[in-house]
Amino acid sequence: MATPVRPSVDIHVVARKAGVSTATVSRVMNHVSTVDARLAARVNKAAAELCYTPNTQARALVLGKSGLLGLIVSEITNPFFPELIQSFELAAVERGYEILLGSTNYAPARMAQCVRRMVERKVEGVAVMTFGMDEDLLQELSGRAIPLVSVGSTQTIDAAVSIEVNYRQGIEEAVQHLAGMGHRAIALISGPLHLRGAELRRVAFVEAMAAIGLSPSGSHLVEGDHTMEGGLRAARQLFGSTPVPTAILCSNDMTAIGVLHAASACGLGVPEDLSVIGFDDIHMARFTVPPLTSVRMAPADLARAALDALPLRPLRTASGPVETGTVIPTHLVVRQTTGSPRRRGGRASGTWLRGKRMGRAEAAVSCGPEKPG
Amino acid sequence: MATPVRPSVDIHVVARKAGVSTATVSRVMNHVSTVDARLAARVNKAAAELCYTPNTQARALVLGKSGLLGLIVSEITNPFFPELIQSFELAAVERGYEILLGSTNYAPARMAQCVRRMVERKVEGVAVMTFGMDEDLLQELSGRAIPLVSVGSTQTIDAAVSIEVNYRQGIEEAVQHLAGMGHRAIALISGPLHLRGAELRRVAFVEAMAAIGLSPSGSHLVEGDHTMEGGLRAARQLFGSTPVPTAILCSNDMTAIGVLHAASACGLGVPEDLSVIGFDDIHMARFTVPPLTSVRMAPADLARAALDALPLRPLRTASGPVETGTVIPTHLVVRQTTGSPRRRGGRASGTWLRGKRMGRAEAAVSCGPEKPG
C-alpha cells in the first residue's frame, strides 16, 4: 500500500488535493478559527494521505518562535546531568517545547559556541547549569530578549533569574551526621572553586564545621574537579595528610566514587576506616560498593523550577529589579559508606566487606591509582 | 559601551549600515564568490557592530537543509549513551552539523514522537541506537529521502545502512579468559532479548561456550534489562541456582554494577568467590570496586562510523541493494573483577578486599536488595 511520499509535500499540495486554499489548510492544522466541518475533514484526509508534515522552520520563521529551549550543562558524561537533562526534557515537552542541548566541557570557548548556536536557532529561553557566562555572552542573549535562567547557582549572573540551591541544609546534615558518630577529622574535597556552586558548598562545609566547634585545617580542604580521577587524586593526598581524616565529604558523587576506589585500592575499609559522603545522589549512588551516603539534590525539582521560571519574562525588564528565584532544598540520604570512626561499623545491616587493616602511612605510600589505558 | 542590540537585526539592517545590498552581505557571510575586499571589510564591521547573527531557520528554509542530524538512543541515563552522544556530537560538529537528540526510554510511542520531531525539523539524517523502528516510521523517513543509519545492530532494518558490531570477538575473549582461569559454571545476564544487539551477544556467548565444550544450562542464561536493578535481580536469581555460577558475564556494564552490588551485599568476594565481566567498558568501569573487567566497544568508533555512513546516500536507492556498513571490533579489557574460582585471586596487585566466607545458600537467602526510597 504505502503511498510513496513525494520529496516535497507542502501545504499547497494538501490544499490542492483538498480543493481549498492554503489558508484553510493552515487553519485546520492549527485548530484556529472555525472551519466548516466537511472542509476540515477533507483537509485532514488529504494531509493524512500525503503524510503531510508542516515545515517547522517555515513556521518558526513567520512566527518568530522556534519552540526550542536551550539547556547548557558542563558535561554530559557526569551522570548527574543526564538525570537533569531527562527531567528537563520531560518538563519541556509537557509545555510544548523541545530542547537544544549544549555541553561546554568546562571550556569557556565551547560555552560561547553553545550560546551562538542557540541564538542562531532562535531558542525562546536558555537554562544554564555551568559556568563561563561572561558579559559578552550575556549581552548576546539579553540584546535579543532571550530569557535566561541560571540553575544551581553555578555562577552569579545578576541579570538572570536564578534557581538557588540550599546547599547549606544538606551539608549541615552531613556534617552533623558524621560528628554525631564521633568524627572530628572531617575533610572536604570540593569542586573547582571557580564554580560558584562548588564554592558555596565549601563555605557551607566550613560554616557547618564551625557550628559544632571544628575548624578544618587547610590540608583537609582539597580542591577537586568533580571527576572520579580528581576524587582519586584528592583522596591519595588526604591519606597522606596529618591527621589522617576519618571522614571525607565530597562535592559530588563522581568525586566520592573516586574516593571509594582509592580507599579500596589502599585497603581501607569503608565505613570502618573511612566514612565517605557524596553530593547529588545520582541514581548510581545506590549501587556503589558499599552504597553511597549522599546529599540529595533532586534533578526533577531543579528542572521544573528552571522551566517554571523560564519562558515568560524578558531578561532585563528595563532595569527592573533582579528576579529572585526558587530555592531547591537538599537533604542527606544515609546509606552505608558512613559509620563510627575506628572499627564498630554500627550499622544494623552491616554485611559489607571489611578490609584487612593496614597502617595508614603504609597505605598512603603503597596505594596508587590504576594507570588508565 | 555595549551596543544595545535591537530585537530584530536582519540582513537588511546590516546591508543598509554597510551601504550595500543584502546579496553582498550574504556573499560575504558565506565566503562565496569574490567580493571586493574593502566592501567585505565594511560588511564585516557592520555585522560585528550590530551583533548580526544569521537566522538559521530562514537559511534552512531556502536551502532546504537544516544542518541538523538526529540521534535516537534508548536512554540517556545509561552512561554508555552519554559517551556515545558526546563522540557523536563532536564528530557532527566537525562536519558542520548539529545534533537533535531523542531518547525513547524503550517506549515505541516515544520512538514515533522522536521520528516525527526529526522529520518536522528536517534533519538531514538519523542515527538510531535503540529498537522500535517499525515499518511506518521507516516509511516516514524513506519517503522523505532522509538517510538512516542503525548503530550497533540494534535491530534489523533492511532498508538502512547498518553499523555492525563484532560482539563475537570480545565475548569469545571474555569466555576464553574465564575458561583459562578454570571457570566452567559461567552464567550470562543478557539484555532485553527483543534488542537485536542483546540477542546477538547472547548467541555469541552460547557459541563461545560451545567452542570450548561447555553448554550453559537454561538457569544460567538470565534475561536482564540493562539496568543496575536488573543486574541485581538477576544476580540474586543466579546465586540461588545450582550449580552456583563462579563467573557471570553481563550484557552491559550497568548490569555488571548491579551484580557487584549484589555480590557485595551477599558477602561474596569478587573475584575470589565470583568473577564478573561487563560489556561496553564505560569510563566508570575503571572506578568500580573492584575495577570492572569489561568488553570494550569504543563509542567514538561507533559515532564516527555512523557519521561516515550517514549524510551522503538517500535511503532507498531506487530498489538498489542494501548497503552493508562497517564492522566495529570489540575486545576484552581485563581489570580486577576476574580471577580463578575458589580463592587464589591470582592477580599481582591484588590488594582488593576479601569478603568473609559465607555459605552460598545462606548468602542467596539472606541477601536482598536495598529498598530504594
Added chain:
DNA sequence: GGCCGGAGAGAAAACGATTTCCAGGCCGCG
C-alpha cells in the same frame, strides 16, 4: 423585501535568508 452584520474561505503579504538573473563598469586586447 431590503439592508446590515457576521462568519467562513481565499488571495496576498510577510518572515529572513539565498541565489539567479541582469546591468554596469573596468580591463585587456585588437
Added chain:
DNA sequence: CGCGGCCTGGAAATCGTTTTCTCTCCGGCC
C-alpha cells in the same frame, strides 16, 4: 581608441508557513 568579456553589485524570485485583509454568501431584523 573602441569593443568585448569578465567581474562585481543590485533587484527580485524563492523557500513554506501564518495571518491579515477582503470578498462573498447567508440569515435575521426592521
